[in-house]
Amino acid sequence: MKRLLIIGTGxxxxxxxxxxxxxxxYGTEFEIKGFLEGTLPLEPEKYFLLPAKVYENVTSYEVQKDDVFVIALANSQVKNEIANIIxxxxxxxxxxxxxxxxxAPNAILGEDLILCPYTIVTCDTTIGSHVMFNLYSSIGHDSIVGDYTSxxxxVDIAGNVKIGTHNFWGNCSLAIPGSQIGDDVIVGAGAVILKKIEDNQTVVGIPAREVHKNKVV
Structure with missing residues (x-):
């Protein structure tokens, strides 16, 4: 049986x-081993909040043969860095x-995908690696979500929507059918995307409009 290390301590x-x-x-293919710190250590006084053992930082931890991992972090760039390390x-x-x-049985899923309770992935969708869908979020038919997206x-992603890599979508945001969203985009909570959003933008509002040009490290 594999032993799962959850990367993140928040x-x-x-x-x-x-x-x-x-x-x-759970219980048949894997069990939980504990937590592994990401690139930012947790303050020692907060360790009592964690319900299982905390191991070393990802940079110093030696991977064991029965270890498997998920990255429980929302920051797309940090997820990318940690995925490369592991x-x-x-x-x-x-x-x-x-x-x-x-x-859906014909959905194409990458690795390190976290689908939280009551999420929906419908037919002919493609989801990249190191992606998380939090509670009650959904993706419609023929839509694509790129790697390292949170x-x-x-969140309601309608049909035929294309989302690039390294996106962050805030609570209750949505994209109408046919929308196209670039790489390194931050979508503010409650924003409604009606059209194409270029790379490296932060967008908010109804309809979603650019408020900030993101700096990609």
Whole structure:
């Protein structure tokens, strides 16, 4: 049986610990080993909040043969950095799909996908690697979500939407059918995307409009 290390020590990592125990394969294909710090250590006084053992930082941890990983972080650039570190060490990622999630049998899924409770992935969709869908979010038919993207709660991605890599979508945001969103885009909470959004933008409002040009590190 594989032993899961949840990368991250914040609030979402604690939620993922709970979700994992109600995900497909728990107790038969994997068990939870504990938490692994990302690139930013947790303040020592907050360790008591974590319900399992915390291991070393990703940069110093030695991957064991039965280890598997998920990245429980929302920052897309940090996820990218951590994924590279773990991959270079020979580590492998798994998908955490909650038992209440609905996933079409012909959906194409990458690795290190976290589907939280009551998420919906419909037919002919493609989701990249190191992507998270938080509670009650959905993606419509023929849509694409790029690598390292974080989708927060109650996000509605309609059909035939194309989303690039390294996106962050705030709570209750949505994209109408046929929208195209570039790489490194931040979508503010409640924003409604009606058209094409170029790379490296922060957009807010209804309809979503650029308020900031993002600097990509």
């Amino acid at each position: 609030g979402f990592a604690r939620e993922v610990y709970w979700h994992a125990q109600n995900s497909i394969g 991959t270079e060490k020979g580590g492998h990622f798994i998908n955490l799909i909650h038992k209440t999630a609905l996933v 989708i927060m709660c109650y």
